[in-house]
Amino acid sequence: MDKSPAPFMILRKLDQVFLRPNDGTGEIPVRLAWARPIYDRGSDICILNEKKREVVMVSSLDALDSDSRRIAEEELNKRYLIPRIIRVNSAYAHLGNRYWHVETEIGPRTFLMKDPTRGVTWITQDHLILRDTLGNRYELASLAALDAFSRAEVLKVI
């Protein structure tokens, strides 16, 4: 993976992102994707063309110029919705289903998880990604940083 400054710019026209190579060849519509959105968000970004083929992969947003970086960050934020849980109001099991009532950084949410072995990804012993039955994700960035009540509720169901 090339770590030198990226030989292209990222532009936005309305809600579509484009890649413009510095060599003057035409710009192409692209979409951005983290290579490892669960385990290592923040590095290794793939830029794909409309046919979902990789155009280029950059190791970090730092490789982009400031405008490109801003657009890339906005685009990645739009593409990846993993709300961070800040409080667990209640979590309980009922007939094998785990019901979660949580406060996230983007508002309150209720979701259901069937099987914690499939629904919980342990990034570390403290950092979890939860996946509900519909495919929505939620991040528990630090179990230890949660208040005692929330932590106890989480540990009841995972």
Added chain:
Amino acid sequence: MRKRDVMLLKCNLPAEILQKVLGLLPHGERVRYSLASDLTLDRRFGQSYIVVGDTRVVVCDSTICCRTVDLGDIKEVQADELFGSGRLIAVTTEGTKALIYYSKAYVPEFALLCRVINDLVHGRVPELPDEHEPAYCPKCGSPLPERGASCPKCLPRFQVLMRLLGLLKPYRLRVTALVLVNMVIVASQMGPPYITRMIVDDVITAGNQQNLMWWTVAMLVLGVVLLGSRYVGGGLSCWLAARLVADLRTRMHTHLQMLRMQYFSRRELGDIVARVMNDTDELQRFLIDGLPYLLVNSVMFAAIAAVLLYSDWRLAILVFLPVPFLVSGGGWFWHRLIPMFHSRGSRMGALHSMLNESIHGIRVVKAFAQERRRAKSFGEANEKLFTVSYDIDRTFVGFSEVMSWVMTVGVTAVWYFAARRVGHDLTLGTLLLFIGYIWLFYGPLQWYTVMERWMTLAFSGAERIFGMLDSPREVYSSPVVIKLPQIRGAVEFKDVRFSYERGKEVMRGISFKIEPGEMIGFVGKSGAGKSTVINLICRFYDVDSGLITIDGHPIKNVRLEDLRRQIGMVLQEPFLFNSTIYDNIHCGSATATLDDVVRAAKAANAHEFILDKEDGYDTYIGEGGAALSGGEKQRIAIARAILYNPPILILDEATSSVDSETEDAIQQATATLISNRTTIAIAHRLATLKHANRLIVIDDGKVAEMGSHDELMAANGVYANLVKVQTEMNRLRGEVLEA
């Protein structure tokens, strides 16, 4: 969002939103479709709304921030799948605009709206589906375990119980007998303390020695009656439970065979098997052990309470005092234990899965020298299981001991207060009656909470079973469908659109015509939609829009059995039943004789290898044909199709997994099979389609090209490109082999 709202794509717009929207629509324009999302325009959890008018699309959220796009400016609307959410984007004359964001909970609804807007944009009349599977319970708003499933929180226990009892109708005599026997059990259990009282008061204290014999005989008789009634009651409940569950399993299996393919495509095999086996097991256990326990102990509890109150109301109240502690204590302990049980289940599941992987993947583990790493992971998972198992046992022991102690306190209190009254206003016999009943009274109380949970579990299992039994079956016959006569084999697709999952259209307006007796090859990349064509011809799924006809009859209007009886298939992975080779070929035609089977096997180039087996046609092939090679399995499948003799034959990658020599044998067999019938073949190896009259190239859910091999090569398009790639691959492979 209510079911009807989504079906009609008309949600209840809040007054202020409606007012704003009407202001943004051209004057006099009506709201044709509207849908609510669970994400606001700045992608926070909250409501936003998309409204489609006659000429304009308006999007608003609760902050009344709005955006509009004219339908006339839209080239196409796309449902863009993102990570953890989705969005509708409009490709307009100016560029691409994001219209609205939604979480994964509303993907199907927005996919439907996307289709509707595209239909409007392209001047088509939108077709709305009849069914909708919501992600949230329409009654309580809780998320559902799966779309369209019943809500575990709104479990209609009474209805489930009534339905279960309805299943027992044919066995009503046995059910009545069981209830009567249980009453006898209650009476027999309550008898001995009463007889003890009579022996003490009447025989020992009053000196009526002549009655001793009668009371002793009564005690013995009650013992025998109890023994007999328990035996008969146990037998009856076992029979009824086993019968009920056997009936249910048969019904479920029969129903499963007739369910629509969508039912299977959206569920994991393990879940379906668990429903048929585990849920019925759970129900059976409850019906054998739980229900009689609940019945007997509830009646006994009421009867003992009545006898105690009648015998001495003051002592009875003393006995009742620990009841709240026993019930609430039981509840408290179970409340603590249940999450631990769940946790143990999950950890046990993880361990099972790890063990399974270690054994199934032993070659990979060894090849990559992963033995120590796997052992370490297993050890850690096992340690987690140990911790929770130990916690459960420790809590359980504590629970039992505390409950025993509370009961002992009740008994001690009775001794303490009653003993002082003996000889005054209480007889010794009455005291012993109380002591005798107190254990019968207290014992079941601590288990009522677990019984309640057990009943809920069994009922939810029953509810899931009924859910499966209520799932819509394929329409095999109805007054509107017609009998399909013997067909010639003409197949036509007219602008067919289809998606397995709403929002992910795999067929985007496909049209073609196949003449009777033609051999057509479908070509395209993996995932292009080739196998979907076959699924739709067989009507395993219904199209979203468009029309498929066979000999001019729309397949939606013909009897399913008539349709499928005239289509034969040879699949890439032929499914063979765990039976003999003869049975597997013979199932192609129930009336075939041995001669017919042998003729078919010969035509399929299978006869020789079958005879080479020790048991010939009687060879058991094992589960999934485990005792046969890939080529052998394929040739048996071809023999089966030959015997079936269908006017339309489908070959789906029939030779993709065999070596060249076997492929030759299969090709010869196939040549026999395809003569005089419409044949539709799919193959990655383009050389295997050399017999095809025409080739249809599918790309990205559309027909990209159509024509003979020569025509398509001359066109130098997608097909020519595929041929070039394969030729190059074959050349390279040849070079490697030579080297």
